[in-house]
Amino acid sequence: MDSLEACRDAIDAIDTELLALINERMAVVERVGEIKNKSGAPIYRPEREKAILQRLETLNAEQHGLLNAGAIEAIFLEIFAVARNLELPERIVYLGPEGTFTHQAAESRFGAMSEYLPMSTIAGVFKALESGRAKFGVVPIESRQDGAVGETLDLLATSPMKIVAELYMPIHMTFSTKAAHLDGIKRIYSKDKGFGQCRNFLNEHGLLNVQQIPVESTAKAAILASEDPEAAAICSHIAAKLYGVPMMFENIEDVHDNTTRFIILSDFKNAPSGQDKTSILAKLKKTTRAGVLVHFLHDFDKAKINLSKIESRPAKSQEGFGYWFFIDFYGHIDDKNVQKILKKHTDEVTWLGSYVEGEQ
């Protein structure tokens, strides 16, 4: 096969086989959809998708395939997204507008074929889910640099929606503007966290004294900057491109491996995958009494359960000043040792979801 033409003929022949195989797979998927729709079982099964990816990655390594794990994931995540759509088209609501990092996160999991509904606030995402306007919701929950997204935690505390998946995405910011020079810029728009993540850049470019206007999202910042030549936006690459704002500087974030953790919300419980995390909210009684939290955490130690995170938030509905604790740990709600703890603290703990641990 030394000519370009011969190579292309070979590719065409392989693509014909691939297409037939993918269609064959989708016919089986359609059958799965019928079975699930009869029983009302959830369509999205992150633990099954994880198992498929792991099996294929192992197989690929044994066969010394040319694809790396990232490539296998990219191809198959899109296949899963198409498959889910075939089983039952489901709408995904996310913190918009179009072009937010959350939009990017949602697309990475639900593919190009799904129907998306952008909301301008995190509360709007929860509302759309609770009213049944969408099956899945995607919101940010924490950033490596700025910590927790308080609004998401507060809404998790009161919503019946559960976390069904988590995903980590690297965050790169641009400084985008229609102005020709930096000194023509009178205001900068971004999400509040956007300013925090680019403090060094703003300082180095003498922009700390320029008015900073926090808006709901980095995409909204790009829209505003697209309408105002005296403004700039700290926003994503996608948003700058989508709204036609030239990028003056790219990758302006202080920490280049800045990552945001997103959660996917829905109304079902995942089956255990063997590599799960669980999120709970602990409203411990009498938080002013010494040792309450220590005693609670000691139960995890005794049960040999590792915590991955603990975050305290001022309680919203307790008398006086109290705290709620958002805790993530390794394990699934159905695990025996987890059940034991949850039963012991049944009136203090709210289960927020068990889901496959995301790759960082």
Ligand SMILES: O=C(O)C(=O)C[C@]1(C(=O)O)C=C[C@@H](O)C=C1
């Ligand atoms: O196995 C299932 O439950 C399916 O629905 C099939 C399938 C797939 O394409 O392999 C699709 C969606 C689920 O999220 C997991 C796997």
